[in-house]
Amino acid sequence: MTMLHDDTDSEKKACILATAERLFREIGYLKTTVADIAKTLKMSPANIYRFFDSKKAIHEGVARRLMNEVETEAEAIAAKTTHPAVRLRELLSTVSRMNAERFVGDAKIHEMVAIAMEESWDVCEAHIQRITMAIASVIAEGAKTGVFKVTDIELAALSTCTAMLRFFHPQMIEQCAKKPGPTLDQMIDFILAALTLSASGTIPGSSGAGKVSHV
Amino acid sequence: MTMLHDDTDSEKKACILATAERLFREIGYLKTTVADIAKTLKMSPANIYRFFDSKKAIHEGVARRLMNEVETEAEAIAAKTTHPAVRLRELLSTVSRMNAERFVGDAKIHEMVAIAMEESWDVCEAHIQRITMAIASVIAEGAKTGVFKVTDIELAALSTCTAMLRFFHPQMIEQCAKKPGPTLDQMIDFILAALTLSASGTIPGSSGAGKVSHV
Numbered sequence: 335m336t337m338l339h340d341d342t343d344s345e346k347k348a349c350i351l352a353t354a355e356r357l358f359r360e361i362g363y364l365k366t367t368v369a370d371i372a373k374t375l376k377m378s379p380a381n382i383y384r385f386f387d388s389k390k391a392i393h394e395g396v397a398r399r400l401m402n403e404v405e406t407e408a409e410a411i412a413a414k415t416t417h418p419a420v421r422l423r424e425l426l427s428t429v430s431r432m433n434a435e436r437f438v439g440d441a442k443i444h445e446m447v448a449i450a451m452e453e454s455w456d457v458c459e460a461h462i463q464r465i466t467m468a469i470a471s472v473i474a475e476g477a478k479t480g481v482f483k484v485t486d487i488e489l490a491a492l493s494t495c496t497a498m499l500r501f502f503h504p505q506m507i508e509q510c511a512k513k514p515g516p517t518l519d520q521m522i523d524f525i526l527a528a529l530t531l532s533a534s535g536t537i538p539g540s541s542g543a544g545k546v547s548h549v
Numbered sequence: 550m551t552m553l554h555d556d557t558d559s560e561k562k563a564c565i566l567a568t569a570e571r572l573f574r575e576i577g578y579l580k581t582t583v584a585d586i587a588k589t590l591k592m593s594p595a596n597i598y599r600f601f602d603s604k605k606a607i608h609e610g611v612a613r614r615l616m617n618e619v620e621t622e623a624e625a626i627a628a629k630t631t632h633p634a635v636r637l638r639e640l641l642s643t644v645s646r647m648n649a650e651r652f653v654g655d656a657k658i659h660e661m662v663a664i665a666m667e668e669s670w671d672v673c674e675a676h677i678q679r680i681t682m683a684i685a686s687v688i689a690e691g692a693k694t695g696v697f698k699v700t701d702i703e704l705a706a707l708s709t710c711t712a713m714l715r716f717f718h719p720q721m722i723e724q725c726a727k728k729p730g731p732t733l734d735q736m737i738d739f740i741l742a743a744l745t746l747s748a749s750g751t752i753p754g755s756s757g758a759g760k761v762s763h764v
Binding site: 459 | 674677678704707708710711712714715718720721728729730731735736739742743
């Protein structure tokens with residue numbers, strides 16, 4: 335049995351996650367056992383357990399890795415120096431596309447996503463928070479330069495994420511794909527309009543819930 | 550066996566749907582049989598089949614009735630003479646509340662909703678369309694009086710519905726209830742801001758997908 339002695343621990347962990355991800359996608363999460371992963375890697379199950387407590391921990395590692403790719407890209411776009419509105423459009427489109435590529439597909443992928451959302455919500459929540467923070471940093475810059483008329487940056491970022499649910503949430507991307515609705519670009523236009531509104535308190539229907547203060 | 554001879558056909562249909570709904574909520578859709586519904590009503594199954602072809606047809610009838618209550622209320626609000634922004638807020642809040650009351654709850658209600666969305670999408674789609682039309686009529690009036698700066702009414706209504714997904718979609722209402730995010734009123738503020746934007750083409754990030762023309 336090859337024990338991959340030459341690899342560092344972090345390389346071994348990466349191998350385990352990559353192999354687990356492939357098996358989850360091919361066989362399905364529920365049907366994949368730690369023994370299957372070990373066998374594919376020519377490792378002993380005990381060796382796998384040295385790195386991951388449980389199959390759930392492996393699943394979380396896989397989910398975190400996939401989500402991290404999206405977060406890294408979102409943060410790279412947020413750090414650009416393009417016009418804030420242009421940058422926000424690029425960021426929102428990219429997250430939508432990357433989520434669709436990673437988390438939408440056949441029943442086996444649904445299973446992985448549903449289990450992540452049910453059993454490892456904290457992992458999903460941390461992901462949503464990092465994406466929201468990247469969005470917030472672009473909105474903050476736009477607010478500073480007067481492009482966006484927003485005072486509560488965090489609320490504006492949360493509202494933007496919520497408005498993007500159809501294009502961000504794996505189950506909604508899947509369910510809404512062929513349903514009537516705005517295109518991704520049209521939805522982003524709508525969001526940019528909300529962020530760009532320059533008159534405050536002039537909306538008679540304004541709730542006075544107030545924290546969306548458009549100055 | 551009481552055959553409810555005194556009732557009209559439409560009364561009998563209403564009785565069957567009301568009883569079916571109760572059993573679906575209590576026992577679950579999959580476990581409820583047409584025989585159960587018949588027995589509860591002291592009717593013969595054959596008599597039920599005189600009104601509904603199949604259990605699926607009963608389920609669709611139940612779904613249509615529940616959705617119709619929401620549509621009727623939305624249309625009544627749309628027909629009011631209040632300020633369009635105030636009216637739109639009332640309409641969006643009411644749909645959100647009524648959907649939560651009807652379609653969110655325990656596993657048996659999830660089952661009913663999931664089956665409706667998988668097997669009777671046309672019923673759901675007709676419902677979404679009627680709600681969107683009620684929203685569109687309020688936006689149209691706001692646009693005519695200059696409250697909303699929107700030229701493509703249909704797109705604005707679809708974008709509004711899409712932005713409300715967290716508060717309209719039964720599965721999202723359930724899943725997001727305790728998650729960070731804007732309140733219902735804050736989300737409506739965000740949408741009203743998008744509809745109220747008065748400057749067109751001044752958003753550098755504008756996609757030129759163009760159909761959200763804010764004049």
